[in-house]
Amino acid sequence: MVGQVAHRGGTIVTGDNSSGDGADELLEFDTSVAHIARVQDYWLGGKDHFRADREAGEEAIEAFPEMVASVRNTRAFLARAVRYLAAEAGIRQFLDIGTGIPAVDNTHEVAQAVAPESRIVYTDHDPAVLAHARALLTSTPEGRTAYLDADLRNPERILRKASTTLDFDRPVALMLIAVLHCVPDDDDPYGIVKRLLDAVPSGSHLAISHPANDIRATEMAAMATRLNRVMAQKVTPRSHTDVTRFFEGLEIVEPGIVRAPEWRPDPDTSGASTMWSAIARKP
Numbered sequence: 001m002v003g004q005v006a007h008r009g010g011t012i013v014t015g016d017n018s019s020g021d022g023a024d025e026l027l028e029f030d031t032s033v034a035h036i037a038r039v040q041d042y043w044l045g046g047k048d049h050f051r052a053d054r055e056a057g058e059e060a061i062e063a064f065p066e067m068v069a070s071v072r073n074t075r076a077f078l079a080r081a082v083r084y085l086a087a088e089a090g091i092r093q094f095l096d097i098g099t100g101i102p103a104v105d106n107t108h109e110v111a112q113a114v115a116p117e118s119r120i121v122y123t124d125h126d127p128a129v130l131a132h133a134r135a136l137l138t139s140t141p142e143g144r145t146a147y148l149d150a151d152l153r154n155p156e157r158i159l160r161k162a163s164t165t166l167d168f169d170r171p172v173a174l175m176l177i178a179v180l181h182c183v184p185d186d187d188d189p190y191g192i193v194k195r196l197l198d199a200v201p202s203g204s205h206l207a208i209s210h211p212a213n214d215i216r217a218t219e220m221a222a223m224a225t226r227l228n229r230v231m232a233q234k235v236t237p238r239s240h241t242d243v244t245r246f247f248e249g250l251e252i253v254e255p256g257i258v259r260a261p262e263w264r265p266d267p268d269t270s271g272a273s274t275m276w277s278a279i280a281r282k283p
């Protein structure tokens, strides 16, 4: 964990300078309630979770025993997607919203391995992710990385802040990997994605991976119910038709909107997934 961490009851306070802007921040987060960033870290085998997160993670696994394989397959999709975008679509700018606690194959590592000059802006609203942001600021000298502590539900703020790193006159890949299910219908996830897409030029791409409610439907419904009982953020799995709506007006790249391991698999890609995953290009 970055910085000094001190327990104060259920709260952690860390004096940290991890956003990379030179300002000291006081980070406070409640460890008594599960948070999706830390639950995800538990599923991925990381070290940055607390009892409430582990219990929530286990609740989900009880409802859907292949949860860990599915989460790891989503992470592998993220890496293949970034590799495709950098190597085949020629993208050099990435806006990765809902970054999560750093794990294997973070977006900048994959993109800059292909094209060292790539620029990446990471965004998350969880203080636990902010506390680890320094691990995301390890850019190549030719490229740049930045971290924004910001909420997807305020895309204008994200776009404004990201514009100091990204040039919105040139194509950008919008990475929304396993985050849109944290935006309930009442918060207008379709409108949010449209506002992001409206701000980027032709040739930009949208990558989404989204929990399904129409794959292993009974288990997924049980998992969402269990998580929503105990987790701070509520999750909304969506159907193939619902996920297709996010790509309205875009050219969907082959093989279309498929389960994560079916999207341009590597030879060793295998296992369960309940995540609809796709990439599309803005014409």
Ligand SMILES: C[S@@+](CC[C@H](N)C(=O)[O-])C[C@H]1O[C@@H](n2cnc3c(N)ncnc32)[C@H](O)[C@@H]1O
Binding pocket: 036, 037, 040, 074, 075, 078, 097, 098, 099, 100, 101, 103, 123, 124, 125, 126, 129, 150, 151, 152, 153, 177, 178, 179, 182, 183, 233
């Ligand atoms: C399931 S994790 C996915 C992390 C990473 N994208 C991956 O695929 O490994 C979801 C992440 O989205 C973040 N998140 C959820 N709602 C958000 C919001 N409204 N604004 C910004 N980040 C959000 C959470 O804090 C968490 O880190």
